[in-house]
Amino acid sequence: MSKKESREQRKLRKAKERRQAEQAIKDIQFYSQFVPTVELRTPEEVAAWLNNDDNW
Secondary structure: OOOOOHHHHHHHHHHHHHHHHHHHHHHHHHHHHOOOOOOOOOHHHHHHHOHHHHHH
8 A cells, every 4th residue: 555645635635724714714804803903011901801791
């Protein structure tokens, strides 16, 4: 048996990698909405940002 990857296996692997990359991009886009766009330096600033309904 050859350890060389067949064309079909390579095609499936590439498709899987592409789907994983697309999902990672979607995840980053989703979670980025929860990241503050201002610098928060103290726990009080973080708490104030989290408690501000305008941020959600």
